[in-house]
Amino acid sequence: MAPALRRTPFFDCHVAAGARLIDFGGWEMPVQYTGIQQEHRAVRAGVGLFDVSHMGEVFVRGPGAQAAINHMTSNDLARVGVGASQYSAILNPRGGIVDDVFVYRLGDQEYLICVNASNRDKDFAWLSEHNPSPDAEFVDEGADWAQLALQGPQGVAVTQALTGAPVSDLPRGGIVRADFGGVQDCLLARTGYTGEDGFEVFIPQAQAAPVWDQVMDAGGAHGIVPVGLGARDTLRLEVKNVLYGNDISDDTTPYEARLGWITKLDKGDFIGREALVAQRTAGVPRFLTALVVDKRIGRPHNRILSGETPIGEITSGTRSPSLGTNIALGYVARGHGRPGTPLQVDVRGKLASATVVKPPFYTRAT
Amino acid sequence: MSNPRNLKYTEEHEWLLVEGDVVTIGVTWHAQDQLGDVVFVDLPEVDADFAAGDVIGEVESVKAVSEIYTPVSGAVVEVNEELDGAEDLVNQDPYGDGWMVKIKLDHPGELEALMSAEAYEAFCEGGE
Numbered sequence: 001m002a003p004a005l006r007r008t009p010f011f012d013c014h015v016a017a018g019a020r021l022i023d024f025g026g027w028e029m030p031v032q033y034t035g036i037q038q039e040h041r042a043v044r045a046g047v048g049l050f051d052v053s054h055m056g057e058v059f060v061r062g063p064g065a066q067a068a069i070n071h072m073t074s075n076d077l078a079r080v081g082v083g084a085s086q087y088s089a090i091l092n093p094r095g096g097i098v099d100d101v102f103v104y105r106l107g108d109q110e111y112l113i114c115v116n117a118s119n120r121d122k123d124f125a126w127l128s129e130h131n132p133s134p135d136a137e138f139v140d141e142g143a144d145w146a147q148l149a150l151q152g153p154q155g156v157a158v159t160q161a162l163t164g165a166p167v168s169d170l171p172r173g174g175i176v177r178a179d180f181g182g183v184q185d186c187l188l189a190r191t192g193y194t195g196e197d198g199f200e201v202f203i204p205q206a207q208a209a210p211v212w213d214q215v216m217d218a219g220g221a222h223g224i225v226p227v228g229l230g231a232r233d234t235l236r237l238e239v240k241n242v243l244y245g246n247d248i249s250d251d252t253t254p255y256e257a258r259l260g261w262i263t264k265l266d267k268g269d270f271i272g273r274e275a276l277v278a279q280r281t282a283g284v285p286r287f288l289t290a291l292v293v294d295k296r297i298g299r300p301h302n303r304i305l306s307g308e309t310p311i312g313e314i315t316s317g318t319r320s321p322s323l324g325t326n327i328a329l330g331y332v333a334r335g336h337g338r339p340g341t342p343l344q345v346d347v348r349g350k351l352a353s354a355t356v357v358k359p360p361f362y363t364r365a366t
Numbered sequence: 367m368s369n370p371r372n373l374k375y376t377e378e379h380e381w382l383l384v385e386g387d388v389v390t391i392g393v394t395w396h397a398q399d400q401l402g403d404v405v406f407v408d409l410p411e412v413d414a415d416f417a418a419g420d421v422i423g424e425v426e427s428v429k430a431v432s433e434i435y436t437p438v439s440g441a442v443v444e445v446n447e448e449l450d451g452a453e454d455l456v457n458q459d460p461y462g463d464g465w466m467v468k469i470k471l472d473h474p475g476e477l478e479a480l481m482s483a484e485a486y487e488a489f490c491e492g493g494e
Binding site: 031035230295318 | 402403405406424426428431
């Protein structure tokens with residue numbers, strides 16, 4: 001018999017709100033409440049509340065913390081001051097991506113690495129095994145933290161209504177320790193996955209459950225709605241945020257995934273650096289490319305063709321609720337990725353025309 | 367929503383309206399509820415011939431793709447072109463404007479295998 005699905009502290013809130021629950025990587029999570037497109041639009045227009053407690057939290061402490069993390073990730077943590085953060089990737093020796101992560105600096109010698117739900121155990125095992133420093137302690141605190149995200153043009157205002165700290169003044173990417181919804185010692189980070197402004201809030205697990213209703217009450221005047229994983233995916237894809245397992249994996253390098261901007265070869269040695277230098281020298285063979293597909297929706301593993309030649313595969317695809325078009329990401333062989341290039345996608349045996357576009361698909365000005 | 371009593375139903379969560387020897391086929395309220403927001407409907411060509419049980423198209427939502435079957439043999443006489451660009455009709459009005467295909471029956475006897483509304487509701491409650 002399969003083990004029971006894991007539940008976050010907000011499970012009863014989802015049930016009470018009429019959520020449709022699904023198995024998401026072993027977690028019983030809301031995929032939607034009223035409908036994916038409706039929830040998506042509510043985030044872009046106002047504010048949405050997401051339960052993202054299934055994500056993991058690895059704390060790193062000690063005088064060797066920064067160097068240890070820098071040894072195992074692609075971006076340069078030396079650039080991050082206390083109260084700031086950066087997007088980064090944990091790499092394997094082949095230059096492939098073990099996980100994409102956010103690294104927050106909480107103190108001189110204290111960091112929080114937020115990891116994908118699907119990679120919690122894998123990442124902690126990897127970081128522990130490859131930690132080069134006796135002066136850096138890695139602790140898996142995933143079981144100790146719940147997490148909510150407030151995203152949308154009203155996301156900051158709603159967050160501000162729930163804390164005494166002046167979070168409206170926090171720059172994008174900043175993080176502070178503060179009260180939230182009546183709970184002390186939360187971590188409020190002005191980061192997110194949806195392309196909107198707003199906050200991701202880490203709440204001590206044992207006290208988290210009542211916070212959901214606090215947030216819904218405070219957000220009522222701003223039109224807040226609960227938002228499920230279905231809309232989380234359409235929101236992130238519109239702004240070309242990658243999804244581990246779809247767009248990036250152990251077998252894709254940051255250069256292939258167009259994450260060269262979080263890859264700092266000049267910071268010193270790190271796991272995967274040698275492989276990345278070699279790939280850059282030899283020429284990157286494929287690139288994660290943004291496509292708009294006519295009529296049909298490209299789905300993961302659908303072949304991409306140039307004329308009759310297969311040149312790649314879709315990794316993510318959906319109907320964009322904001323744009324009304326079918327958007328997709330896929331790996332395309334070098335030389336075919338210029339915006340405007342006409343391609344075709346084989347969707348379950350039928351060919352759909354597609355065009356390479358310059359990402360992101362959606363920006364707030366549109 | 368209760369399922370209209372004048373329609374027939376299948377275990378694939380489709381309904382049929384029988385008018386003489388032409389049937390109209392669509393998906394049920396339960397089907398659209400399970401699918402979520404419908405974004406694309408792939409319909410057959412007019413005059414295409416099918417046997418009972420054949421896949422005749424697909425209905426796609428943001429998260430899933432489902433096949434559309436015909437429970438009856440016959441040729442397609444009309445498809446609902448209005449759905450192109452208004453796929454949400456399947457969600458909003460699954461038994462009316464969300465209809466998908468009309469087929470001219472080769473063997474009216476095939477209708478006997480279909481369920482009444484009451485039988486379909488019992489089928490749904492039993493869990494599929």
